[in-house]
């Protein structure tokens with residue numbers, strides 16, 4: 001099949017019989033009709049519909065040599081820098097359709113990460129079983145056009161302690177039993193994007209490991225609806241508006257969700273295991289994955305930036321200040337910040353690196369991917385601040401849509417909250433709510449700081465990659481303190497562990 005419609009995706013995730021999904025303390029069986037999760041389903045669904053819609057069709061589908069047909073790009077393996085660029089562009093475009101995180105990219109990055117890491121384990125250590133398992137799984141995913149989550153972040157217990165040193169031995173996901181037909185795993189993964197509304201989840205280690213941690217150095221995939229799986233969906237700002245069944249205050253009516261994934265003695269057959277007690281490879285896997293996801297933020301966050309800039313511009317028009325110099329100045333600053341994030345992601349893509357032999361295996365440029373994400377930890381806050389400045393205080397004090405719809409007070413709101421005559425008070429409330437819910441959202445702010453690694457993680461990576469000794473030699477030679485040998489590198493960057501492995 002290779003390509004499912006959005007409706008087919010929704011039909012496919014309807015029933016959870018084995019996995020226990022909890023929302024606000026209640027068990028949910030049908031995640032597609034649950035009011036709290038519905039916006040998340042709609043956002044995920046947009047990634048399937050994108051493969052059939054005129055303006056995204058070419059970006060959202062791509063030929064896969066693994067199954068010999070077109071597949072949804074979210075399940076594809078990058079065959080060159082052009083695919084990495086297409087990823088960033090697709091993500092920007094999808095933000096325009098959803099106004100939020102569409103949740104499918106973590107699973108996509110997990111596929112590309114495992115393609116590289118399992119192939120490396122085969123090439124360098126002759127452990128071909130993981131690559132064989134992975135390719136079989138990839139074909140399964142591509143043929144059925146499955147919705148995947150990627151689960152990396154463990155709950156981590158006491159942060160400075162390694163997995164094997166934790167007072168709670170399940171603070172990191174680990175293998176607790178080995179059988180002839182597979183393994184039994186236990187533990188929990190936190191902050192898992194889109195987890196309640198996917199077909200399957202790929203589990204990966206979250207940090208570099210030592211030999212003592214080998215029980216934790218595992219990667220595998222399971223259908224979400226598996227015995228022993230529990231998901232507890234997290235809360236977000238303004239989430240109760242989803243339950244009100246209005247059509248203004250919760251705009252845009254697509255949202256992401258994150259959840260706690262608990263694996264309570266879950267059985268995984270051997271052919272779904274992609275890394276088993278391979279502690280030496282855990283660090284490489286994390287590095288490859290995190291750089292992929294850091295690059296992706298260039299697309300989705302600049303796309304959300306477009307939505308926020310558009311909303312601020314419209315609100316400025318609604319009160320007649322769009323042509324004032326100080327407003328133009330702020331809008332231009334927002335554009336600059338937004339396009340800077342995007343440009344860094346494109347650089348990370350065009351400067352991508354091939355990490356394995358044969359087809360595929362294209363990785364992003366790790367320095368520029370980290371720079372991208374580091375910009376994203378800061379710039380969205382400034383874009384939001386400027387948008388709030390332009391929008392005015394009503395952004396935080398506007399009455400609800402139910403006041404507007406009230407026969408008595410609604411007329412007064414319509415009269416007093418109107419700005420220029422071309423727009424109604426309802427227009428103003430709609431745009432204010434869109435701006436409020438996008439610019440103060442988890443998807444645009446908290447996720448921008450912590451998703452794909454918190455700011456310090458990028459600083460550590462950038463410091464490791466940048467070759468301070470090389471630039472010192474450049475400076476010393478120009479200062480006539482010493483001569484330096486010719487260095488063919490343009491960028492003073494050192495190879496990462498993933499490139500060396």
Ligand code: SF4
Pocket residue numbers: 091100101102103104105106193296297300301447451
């Ligand atoms: Fe995709 Fe962005 Fe959401 Fe990550 S944060 S899943 S890259 S939309």
